[in-house]
Amino acid sequence: MKLPTPLRLTLTVCMVVGLAFLYIPLLIIVLNSFNSSRTFGFPPTGFTLEWWQKAAASSGALSALGISVVAGLCAMLIALLLGTMAAFAVQRYVFFGRATISFLVILPITLPGIVTGIALNATFVQVLGPLGVALGLATVIIGHATFCIVIVYNNVQARLRRMGSSLEEASADLGATGWQTFWRITLPNARGALIAGAVLAFALSFDEIVVTTFTAGPTIQTLPLWIFNNLFRPNQAPVVNVVAAVLVLLAVVPVWLAQRFSDDSTTSRI
Numbered sequence: 001m002k003l004p005t006p007l008r009l010t011l012t013v014c015m016v017v018g019l020a021f022l023y024i025p026l027l028i029i030v031l032n033s034f035n036s037s038r039t040f041g042f043p044p045t046g047f048t049l050e051w052w053q054k055a056a057a058s059s060g061a062l063s064a065l066g067i068s069v070v071a072g073l074c075a076m077l078i079a080l081l082l083g084t085m086a087a088f089a090v091q092r093y094v095f096f097g098r099a100t101i102s103f104l105v106i107l108p109i110t111l112p113g114i115v116t117g118i119a120l121n122a123t124f125v126q127v128l129g130p131l132g133v134a135l136g137l138a139t140v141i142i143g144h145a146t147f148c149i150v151i152v153y154n155n156v157q158a159r160l161r162r163m164g165s166s167l168e169e170a171s172a173d174l175g176a177t178g179w180q181t182f183w184r185i186t187l188p189n190a191r192g193a194l195i196a197g198a199v200l201a202f203a204l205s206f207d208e209i210v211v212t213t214f215t216a217g218p219t220i221q222t223l224p225l226w227i228f229n230n231l232f233r234p235n236q237a238p239v240v241n242v243v244a245a246v247l248v249l250l251a252v253v254p255v256w257l258a259q260r261f262s263d264d265s266t267t268s269r270i
Contacts (some may be wrong), residue, residue, distance in 0.1 A: 033245035051238035064226035075144035083152030117214030135217025152197035159193035203254035
């Protein structure tokens with residue numbers, strides 16, 4: 001059905017305004033990373049690559065980047081393992097409390113980050129602290145995994161629901177064992193959802209700051225924490241601009257990969 005011209009024009013204008021509202025601020029960040037001024041002033045007074053050189057040599061930023069990558073990869077692996085198992089259990093088996101378990105798995109992503117952070121901090125400090133557990137990289141990874149699991153769980157469960165169980169049942173009827181069916185039927189069909197969930201989980205962990213603030217302790221500084229702590233320091237403002245610009249550009253990668261691998265056109269393999 002073809003939309004009337006006035007309505008089509010209205011929708012087009014609304015779309016352009018919405019996209020401009022989202023992306024013009026990001027464009028300003030990228031332009032400011034080349035700004036010769038030390039402030040966040042706009043428009044730029046001149047252009048230089050000096051801040052990019054200083055950012056590349058910043059030990060604090062590079063150290064924070066390494067910590068963010070390690071935390072993101074570890075949280076992603078934990079989420080991939082636990083989220084996938086939970087999705088298979090809920091989607092492929094019928095048992096008492098299945099709906100409750102599904103609700104409890106999804107709940108952490110709906111809670112405000114500050115609530116999750118306070119709860120985790122109280123657990124690590126007051127309950128596990130006397131047992132020798134201290135805030136650090138491990139607690140950051142656990143904190144990130146609590147909400148990254150939801151991303152993997154939702155992706156895998158949605159793919160399993162679309163797949164149905166007919167291929168797996170046919171495989172079992174032909175004499176395949178449970179593991180043979182999983183490796184040759186289920187995994188190839190669910191692989192795209194697994195990769196998409198893993199990529200999005202890593203991106204979510206890499207950008208997290210609220211939960212990280214409550215679980216990192218005094219010695220751990222991820223890249224988002226480094227940006228926040230240096231944002232209002234005059235000497236660091238240009239370098240923060242560069243780091244933010246790099247993150248904006250890199251953010252395209254996980255989104256593109258997630259869309260690429262979650263494409264419903266993935267063919268089934270028998």
